[in-house]
Amino acid sequence: MRTRALGGAAVPVLGEGTWNMEADRPGDVLAAIRLAIDLGMTHVDTAELYGDGAVESLVGRAIAGRRDSVYLVSKVLPSNASRAGTLAACERSLARLGTDRLDLYLLHWPGRFPLAETVAGMRALVDAGKIRRWGVSNFDVDDLEALAAVTEPGEVACNQVLYHLEERAIEHAVAPWCRAHGIAIVAYSPLGSGSFVAPHSAGGRVLRGIADELGATPEQVALAWLVRDEGFAIPKATAAAHVRANAAAADLELGATHCAAIDRAFPRGRSRALPTL
Numbered sequence: 001m002r003t004r005a006l007g008g009a010a011v012p013v014l015g016e017g018t019w020n021m022e023a024d025r026p027g028d029v030l031a032a033i034r035l036a037i038d039l040g041m042t043h044v045d046t047a048e049l050y051g052d053g054a055v056e057s058l059v060g061r062a063i064a065g066r067r068d069s070v071y072l073v074s075k076v077l078p079s080n081a082s083r084a085g086t087l088a089a090c091e092r093s094l095a096r097l098g099t100d101r102l103d104l105y106l107l108h109w110p111g112r113f114p115l116a117e118t119v120a121g122m123r124a125l126v127d128a129g130k131i132r133r134w135g136v137s138n139f140d141v142d143d144l145e146a147l148a149a150v151t152e153p154g155e156v157a158c159n160q161v162l163y164h165l166e167e168r169a170i171e172h173a174v175a176p177w178c179r180a181h182g183i184a185i186v187a188y189s190p191l192g193s194g195s196f197v198a199p200h201s202a203g204g205r206v207l208r209g210i211a212d213e214l215g216a217t218p219e220q221v222a223l224a225w226l227v228r229d230e231g232f233a234i235p236k237a238t239a240a241a242h243v244r245a246n247a248a249a250a251d252l253e254l255g256a257t258h259c260a261a262i263d264r265a266f267p268r269g270r271s272r273a274l275p276t277l
């Protein structure tokens with residue numbers, strides 16, 4: 001699996017999301033996460049929010065005995081993100097995940113606690129060896145600027161944001177800001193949270209044409225497009241066929257003509273505030 005630098009680690013460009021996995025059959029979830037890891041999608045993204053901790057527990061079961069093969073990411077809720085609250089939330093996540101450290105810990109979205117407090121909590125966790133790096137999620141440019149005022153250059157590893165073919169808002173300002181400041185972009189909901197491009201829409205036909213030419217699926221083409229030049233994407237897949245398809249998408253090479261056709265079919269639209277789920 002192709003990797004890129006994320007907070008100093010070599011991380012697969014495609015990973016495994018876990019939102020809503022508590023609604024799937026537990027056996028299927030465990031099998032999906034293990035298959036993803038086996039296929040090189042070792043970037044496993046979870047959060048204390050998901051299933052109110054139930055998903056972290058499932059991830060913990062899935063990675064038991066193979067923790068060292070996983071790039072493990074979780075997130076603290078903004079309502080917990082005081083300095084002390086961040087430390088306590090991380091301890092709860094570690095317990096559910098059955099591990100002594102996270103590779104990356106994210107503030108899930110900007111909240112009511114001053115950023116300096118959350119940053120102090122993150123730094124204390126790094127110092128204690130509980131997390132290797134930390135980052136943020138759902139941060140628009142004004143949030144990133146506020147964060148830059150209380151952090152060192154290079155300290156924030158990533159900004160995890162909504163990004164897929166039909167939602168390209170980050171390309172206007174957030175992605176350029178992150179690029180200029182060495183903050184990696186991690187695309188969440190890269191397949192539109194299950195409401196993927198309608199097959200008979202103009203865009204759907206473009207994707208189908210490229211997919212047929214490359215012996216791939218439209219979803220694989222969409223994922224390959226998202227990570228073609230930079231960044232990461234974390235599709236959630238419980239169906240084994242989806243996990244396999246997503247892992248293979250990392251090796252799909254799109255040509256300049258394909259990329260231009262996709263760009264025309266899915267225009268980024270006007271500059272707008274960062275959309276979130």
Ligand SMILES: NC(=O)c1ccc[n+]([C@@H]2O[C@H](COP(=O)([O-])OP(=O)(O)OC[C@H]3O[C@@H](n4cnc5c(N)ncnc54)[C@H](OP(=O)(O)O)[C@@H]3O)[C@@H](O)[C@H]2O)c1
Pocket residue numbers: 016017018019020045046108137138160161187188189190191192193194217219220234235236237238239240241242243245246277
């Ligand atoms: N930071 C944030 O605020 C935030 C917000 C939302 C999401 N996230 C993260 O991003 C992850 C992904 O986003 P998401 O869960 O919203 O949705 P998504 O990954 O955009 O879409 C997931 C849906 O697509 C299906 N699917 C997966 N691979 C497929 C393939 N190759 N072909 C066809 N269908 C496929 C899945 O089906 P099956 O499951 O049945 O296989 C599921 O129904 C989340 O799980 C979470 O880890 C973060």
